[in-house]
Amino acid sequence: MPRIGVFVCHCGLNIAATVDIAKVIDRVSQHPAVAHAEDYIFMCSDPGQLLVQGKIQELGLDGLVMANCSPTLHERTFRNAAALVGLNPYLVEIANIREAVSWPHMKEPERATEKAIEIILATVEKVRQNTELHTIKVPVTHSVMIIGGGVAGIQAALDCADAGLEVHLVERTSSIGGMMASLSETFPTLDCPQCILTPKMTQAGKHPNIRIHAYSEIEEVSGFVGNFQAKVRHKATYIDWSKCTGCGVCMTVCPTKKIPSEYNHGMANRTAAYIPFPQAVPNRAVIDDKNCLWLLKGKCGICAKKCPAEAIHYEDNTEIEELEIGAIIVATGMEVLPVEHFGEYGLGKIPDVVTGIQFERLLAPSGPTAGKVQRPSDGTEPKEIAFLQCIGSRDPANYKPYCSKVCCMYTGKQAMLYKHAVHDGQAFVFYIDIRSDGKGYEEFIQRAMEEEKVLYIRGKVSKVFEDEGKIVVWGTDTLTGKWIELRVDMVVLATAAVASSGVNELASKLRITTDEHGWLKEAHLKLQPVETLTAGIYLAGAAQFVKDISDTVAQASGAAAKAIALLSKDHLERVPIIACVDQDLCVGCGYCETFCAYGAIAVDPVTGKAEVNEGLCEGCGGCAAHCPSGAATLTNYGKKQVFDMITTFTNGQVVQ
Amino acid sequence: METIPYFPGCTCKADALPFEVSAKAVMRELDIEMREWERWTCCGTVYSMTTDDLIHQLGPARNLIRVQEEGSDRVVTICSMCYSTLKLSAMMFDADEEKLQKLNDFLYDEVDYEGGIRVMHILELLRDDVGFEAVKERVVRPLEGLRVAPYYGCTLVRPTEAGIDDREEPRVMHDLLEALGAEVVDSPFKVECCGSYETVDRPEMVAEKCHRILSDAIKRGADLVVTSCPLCEFNLDDRQDVISSIAPRFPGIPVLYFTSLMAIAFDLPEEEWGLESATVDPLPVLQEKVLAPKDEGGG
Ligand SMILES: Cc1cc2nc3c(=O)[nH]c(=O)nc-3n(C[C@H](O)[C@H](O)[C@H](O)COP(=O)(O)OP(=O)(O)OC[C@H]3O[C@@H](n4cnc5c(N)ncnc54)[C@H](O)[C@@H]3O)c2cc1C
Ligand code: SF4
Numbered sequence: 029m030p031r032i033g034v035f036v037c038h039c040g041l042n043i044a045a046t047v048d049i050a051k052v053i054d055r056v057s058q059h060p061a062v063a064h065a066e067d068y069i070f071m072c073s074d075p076g077q078l079l080v081q082g083k084i085q086e087l088g089l090d091g092l093v094m095a096n097c098s099p100t101l102h103e104r105t106f107r108n109a110a111a112l113v114g115l116n117p118y119l120v121e122i123a124n125i126r127e128a129v130s131w132p133h134m135k136e137p138e139r140a141t142e143k144a145i146e147i148i149l150a151t152v153e154k155v156r157q158n159t160e161l162h163t164i165k166v167p168v169t170h171s172v173m174i175i176g177g178g179v180a181g182i183q184a185a186l187d188c189a190d191a192g193l194e195v196h197l198v199e200r201t202s203s204i205g206g207m208m209a210s211l212s213e214t215f216p217t218l219d220c221p222q223c224i225l226t227p228k229m230t231q232a233g234k235h236p237n238i239r240i241h242a243y244s245e246i247e248e249v250s251g252f253v254g255n256f257q258a259k260v261r262h263k264a265t266y267i268d269w270s271k272c273t274g275c276g277v278c279m280t281v282c283p284t285k286k287i288p289s290e291y292n293h294g295m296a297n298r299t300a301a302y303i304p305f306p307q308a309v310p311n312r313a314v315i316d317d318k319n320c321l322w323l324l325k326g327k328c329g330i331c332a333k334k335c336p337a338e339a340i341h342y343e344d345n346t347e348i349e350e351l352e353i354g355a356i357i358v359a360t361g362m363e364v365l366p367v368e369h370f371g372e373y374g375l376g377k378i379p380d381v382v383t384g385i386q387f388e389r390l391l392a393p394s395g396p397t398a399g400k401v402q403r404p405s406d407g408t409e410p411k412e413i414a415f416l417q418c419i420g421s422r423d424p425a426n427y428k429p430y431c432s433k434v435c436c437m438y439t440g441k442q443a444m445l446y447k448h449a450v451h452d453g454q455a456f457v458f459y460i461d462i463r464s465d466g467k468g469y470e471e472f473i474q475r476a477m478e479e480e481k482v483l484y485i486r487g488k489v490s491k492v493f494e495d496e497g498k499i500v501v502w503g504t505d506t507l508t509g510k511w512i513e514l515r516v517d518m519v520v521l522a523t524a525a526v527a528s529s530g531v532n533e534l535a536s537k538l539r540i541t542t543d544e545h546g547w548l549k550e551a552h553l554k555l556q557p558v559e560t561l562t563a564g565i566y567l568a569g570a571a572q573f574v575k576d577i578s579d580t581v582a583q584a585s586g587a588a589a590k591a592i593a594l595l596s597k598d599h600l601e602r603v604p605i606i607a608c609v610d611q612d613l614c615v616g617c618g619y620c621e622t623f624c625a626y627g628a629i630a631v632d633p634v635t636g637k638a639e640v641n642e643g644l645c646e647g648c649g650g651c652a653a654h655c656p657s658g659a660a661t662l663t664n665y666g667k668k669q670v671f672d673m674i675t676t677f678t679n680g681q682v683v684q
Numbered sequence: 685m686e687t688i689p690y691f692p693g694c695t696c697k698a699d700a701l702p703f704e705v706s707a708k709a710v711m712r713e714l715d716i717e718m719r720e721w722e723r724w725t726c727c728g729t730v731y732s733m734t735t736d737d738l739i740h741q742l743g744p745a746r747n748l749i750r751v752q753e754e755g756s757d758r759v760v761t762i763c764s765m766c767y768s769t770l771k772l773s774a775m776m777f778d779a780d781e782e783k784l785q786k787l788n789d790f791l792y793d794e795v796d797y798e799g800g801i802r803v804m805h806i807l808e809l810l811r812d813d814v815g816f817e818a819v820k821e822r823v824v825r826p827l828e829g830l831r832v833a834p835y836y837g838c839t840l841v842r843p844t845e846a847g848i849d850d851r852e853e854p855r856v857m858h859d860l861l862e863a864l865g866a867e868v869v870d871s872p873f874k875v876e877c878c879g880s881y882e883t884v885d886r887p888e889m890v891a892e893k894c895h896r897i898l899s900d901a902i903k904r905g906a907d908l909v910v911t912s913c914p915l916c917e918f919n920l921d922d923r924q925d926v927i928s929s930i931a932p933r934f935p936g937i938p939v940l941y942f943t944s945l946m947a948i949a950f951d952l953p954e955e956e957w958g959l960e961s962a963t964v965d966p967l968p969v970l971q972e973k974v975l976a977p978k979d980e981g982g983g
């Protein structure tokens with residue numbers, strides 16, 4: 029006869045005020061399999077746990093039913109306590125009599141007590157048929173794949189590489205750097221990316237443990253935590269990177285010069301053969317096959333003739349590389365809505381209405397105007413600029429409901445930098461309210477207002493249009509209630525930040541999720557902000573939601589720490605409650621295969637029987653429920669076990 | 685010839701009758717008969733738009749039931765306001781089963797409205813069904829050299845979910861006018877408010893608004909303005925006498941329905957041009973720019 033111990037917790041008054049504990053103890057003690065039943069005011073406290081441990085040893089209990097709160101709260105607590113005194117933790121089960129009993133039935137104590145007894149007795153049935161289980165050990169690959177080479181991806185790569193892990197940094201453009209590489213100077217300290225980002229980029233490029241897969245995208249990811257297999261597509265560059273020295277001759281000779289430069293966000297053009305910017309890492313050229321004359325029409329071919337390294341061959345050198353990966357960090361960042369989205373601000377038809385990121389390029393010393401602020405339309409120096417905040421943000425009716433978080437700050441920065449460049453210029457900022465909640469941020473905005481004399485107007489702009497070479501801005505000042513019409517030379521729109529294009533496809537390849545706006549979803553917004561619900565995949569930077577650089581870097585180091593911790597061991601431990609297949613009963617019909625959402629069960633072509641991949645199975649029980657021959661079951665949730673529990677509920681007896 | 689139920693609405697039977705005449709004529713030329721049914725009622729006007737209740741939807745709902753009886757799943761309007769009221773009502777019944785049920789219970793003497801009627805403005809029909817390519821092919825007298833500023837007003841493009849085009853930068857009339865061979869003058873005031881029904885009580889205010897709209901079109905070189913809404917037409921055109929009293933140097937500019945220009949470009953008989961509603965005479969500029977025989981290089 030099994031010797032099961034039942035421990036009933038009062039949870040202060042949470043349970044005891046509703047459930048008649050004495051009656052519960054009395055009734056469950058009568059069950060033949062129950063060797064001992066006892067109650068205590070707080071079973072999870074140290075004395076409570078000591079009491080349980082003492083009884084296990086003293087009475088030689090071989091199973092525990094802990095009647096208390098939800099298993100998500102204390103299942104681990106009691107299983108660990110039991111394991112410490114030698115009882116297999118999988119012989120310990122929770123009977124939830126708080127969330128399932130005392131709370132919902134507060135006004136009906138008698139029914140609550142009966143229900144508590146039934147739940148406990150049903151759980152006794154389960155425990156008496158439980159078997160001892162042992163955590164599953166899976167070997168791990170000590171490498172990390174980081175997707176996205178913005179400052180988040182770079183930081184995570186450096187942290188992981190410094191910890192000795194092999195790092196694969198996959199970036200879809202031909203250089204790492206991301207959005208930050210295009211910035212002029214950065215708030216709140218006004219250091220330029222060349223001073224603070226370029227060194228990190230170079231470091232990543234030279235680090236012995238980091239391999240940068242530039243101009244590459246994820247083709248497919250399979251496997252599971254510790255043991256992912258990734259296929260990475262190296263897109264066709266048409267240039268042999270082992271020979272290319274990054275001299276840039278191809279760029280100077282290429283006749284196709286009118287392609288809007290991605291790095292300059294359309295504020296300058298590039299050639300078909302190009303290196304995106306001088307500090308690019310890796311510093312290698314690619315040929316853009318949508319624009320190259322040779323590739324499109326078989327004409328030209330000048331770059332191949334002039335390349336001193338003879339690196340250009342116009343051959344499609346797409347390559348798919350397979351990588352073994354232990355953990356993945358997704359750092360695909362963000363984009364901003366283009367002006368073309370906004371009819372009220374000219375739909376992109378007014379050249380002197382630009383987005384914030386475009387204006388960064390006009391301010392940047394590395395930009396197309398070498399930091400001289402000039403109007404895109406005619407190259408003149410704008411004497412008055414209106415900066416409009418919250419364009420497409422905080423606008424649930426038309427665009428995005430959320431605050432894009434960085435625009436208040438970068439608008440202040442841009443107005444300030446504009447004043448540094450054009451001393452007699454006037455900057456106007458239209459805002460809803462100013463969100464400057466970081467360290468040194470509010471002081472920074474105050475400086476823009478007080479020292480740089482940027483004029484802040486509280487109100488939204490309803491319309492922007494061109495009139496006789498000027499741009500007319502219609503808005504209101506909500507503090508004075510006055511209607512405002514300004515005639516300015518340029519308008520800068522702080523357009524809403526949005527998730528990177530293609531992120532939904534990537535997410536489905538990785539089996540992680542995005543929210544309705546495409547931001548990658550964390551496991552728990554507050555408590556697990558860098559984890560995803562898929563084990564071994566972490567998030568960093570603006571891919572999860574818009575972030576400034578300091579938050580991005582902090583989260584990147586957080587994600588790296590998680591990956592390092594995960595891969596610090598040689599084996600991973602997994603909860604052993606997974607599916608198993610009774611080889612005697614399986615007919616190899618393969619139903620289970622079609623139902624398993626994790627690809628964890630498959631019929632072995634040799635034996636003709638289904639087999640479970642212990643590393644992949646999440647223990648959902650889908651196969652067990654669907655298996656027509658009853659061969660697939662979930663450990664410690666056998667068919668008879670569950671049936672006996674139900675019988676206990678229905679008439680208080682076990683049908684043998 | 686394809687037939688489509690046509691809802692005229694009150695104004696197009698009174699002040700804006702010429703709009704209807706020209707609209708029916710040009711659609712006939714494009715092989716579409718706009719057929720009015722017998723028992724149409726008021727579209728609901730602003731009343732159906734200003735409340736969320738059901739009782740104010742009876743006007744549009746009855747008309748939608750009539751369309752259903754006609755055996756069609758579409759209905760076309762030419763007045764922007766009628767378009768908007770019917771469209772919003774149809775959208776409401778499609779989205780809210782409970783309201784639909786209540787409506788049918790209330791209108792127990794009518795057949796049940798089943799929903800799913802597509803309300804279309806004639807511009808939508810031209811753009812999406814006929815296609816501006818086909819319009820262009822039908823043109824025999826291209827409006828070359830005529831500088832036209834389209835004016836959209838509000839109800840054609842707002843609220844966004846019922847609009848036929850981008851609410852801030854619509855281009856449907858722009859594309860149509862280009863198909864007719866006209867030179868399009870793009871004014872940022874094309875969706876600014878004309879003053880709407882305020883014209884009854886506060887004509888000066890409306891004149892002030894229309895003054896801004898028209899002056900901008902004039903400044904950008906427009907010969908005339910076209911619109912698709914009888915109320916806009918009235919405000920922009922008939923209120924020009926009030927404009928002249930507050931701005932004596934205002935030169936004036938003709939305002940037409942876009943269908944009139946189509947009729948001229950299709951070279952239909954004059955009685956189908958529908959110019960009679962125009963207060964500011966468009967003929968001089970039309971004579972000068974389009975109607976006068978073109979000098980064919982001395983031939
Ligand atoms: C106008 C503007 C001004 C700003 N100014 C400041 C400032 O002054 N100070 C400050 O602190 N912050 C500023 N920010 C915010 C700053 O840009 C971000 O904090 C930072 O760029 C986030 O870094 P990230 O690496 O998460 O994303 P990103 O910089 O967006 O990098 C993501 C990278 O991932 C790559 N990628 C995307 N999808 C894929 C894919 N499927 N496969 C492979 N690679 C992919 C992209 O090509 C890119 O290289 C500004 C933002 C804007 C828009
Ligand atoms: S491809 Fe040739 S020319 Fe172009 S950067 Fe590389 S080495 Fe220089």
Ligand code: SF4
Nearest residue numbers: 421431432433435436
């Ligand atoms: S950060 Fe500022 S400007 Fe940007 S959406 Fe939020 S409140 Fe608006």
